[in-house]
Amino acid sequence: MGIVIYCNGEYVPESEAKVSIFDHGFLYGDGIFEGIRAYHGKVFKLKEHLVRLYESAQSINLHIGISQAEMTEVVLETLRRNNLSNAYIRLVVSRGKGDLGLDPAKCPRAAVFCIADQIKIFDPVMYEQGLEVKTVAIRRNNPDSLNPRIKSLNYLNNILAKLEANQAGVMEAIMLNQEGYVAEGTADNIFIFRNGVLKTPPLSAGVLEGITRNAVLDIARQLGINTSEELFTRHDLYTSQECFLTGTAAELIPVIKVDGRVLGEGVPGEVFKKLLKEFRALTLVDGPEI
Ligand code: PXG
Secondary structure: OOOEEEOOEEEEEEEOOOOOOHHHHHHOOOEEEEEEEOOEEOOOOOHHHHHHHHHHHOOOOOOOOOHHHHHHHHHHHHHOOOOOOOOOEEEEEEEOOOOOOOOHHHOOEEEEEEEEEEEOOHHHHHHHHOEEEEEOOOOOOOOOOOOOOEEEOOOHHHHHHHHHHHOOOOOOOEOOOOOOOEEEEOOOEEEEEOOOOEEEOOOOOOOOOHHHHHHHHHHHHOOOOOOOOOOOOHHHOOOOOOEEEOOOOOOOEEEEEEEEEEEEOOOOOOOHHHHHHHHHHHHHHHHEEO
């Protein structure tokens, strides 16, 4: 039994969804992915996720082998076959099977997988009480080496940051970029509300262009909240009135403590609450029907 997986052109039971031991996604982290969510029978921001997937592919010179229109159908059909209307979807495209050397030219065909499963929703307590986070010593990848805008299968940078946070007893890490400006969390973008302006680091800070980030910026502008994509420091973070993280799984999650400093009143702020309400409303109407 188990779930049905899309695996290189076929829909197969989980037990038959296999990846070669010579797949360069496995051997070298050579590949890309997307994490997508379906809400109430609609796939939230599917087009935006696929645009980002194909841009990541283009950036690493990976030929996915199927069109964006076909990929849309893969996502929808995987959801249908698993009878899911609220789900978490993981699209993975790896360089495919090659030899033990790292040369991607030895991999004739990309491997494409789509997994759709039940969504594990975060404990509602976290949205009411807020998270404690820590800025970690490990810096976000230098965009000159591995641009964080590529959603690659190589997440060691993020995992090292997560390990550091966990070791310090907090659940999430905030990474700084090479210049020491605030960049992002391990699987989420960061926002602060300070002196009447909602701020998030610009893409040039070396961060992933989060789909949730972009949706929040749109919503904030519609609500008449001043927004700014600008560099900010740990000082700005410590002295912000509100802070929250955004990501597909977490949606919007409030932060109430950073490196031991309590932010504002130490509870989720009013701007956060307004944005979360509008974000959840958007998830009910956005995206193609399954
Ligand atoms: N920054 C990084 C480094 C990420 O990996 C985000 C920001 C948020 O992007 P979206 O488009 O999701 O708003 C991510 C998201 C998950 C999950 O389950 C998300 C990511 C990776 C693994 C799991 O939400 N990346």
